[in-house]
Amino acid sequence: MSTTPDLSAAAWRKSSYSNGDGGDCVEIADNLPGIVPVRDSKAAPEGPALTFARARWAPFVAALGEGSL
16 A cells, blocks of 8 residues: 555645745645645655645644744
8 A cells, every 4th residue: 555645636836935046946736635745846846745634734834934843
């Protein structure tokens, strides 16, 4: 049994915090049911992705914004 999610249908979009000159490129795909994958599109665009349960994504982003992570 594989625990690796199928990300072939992921519609990746660049984070609004990534700058336009090629630096800090973080992408997420929020079109998949139940999960939100995140990847570094600058260092490894076809590489691994970190996946969050959809219910955990908003609290994670909020914690980042508060500086508590």
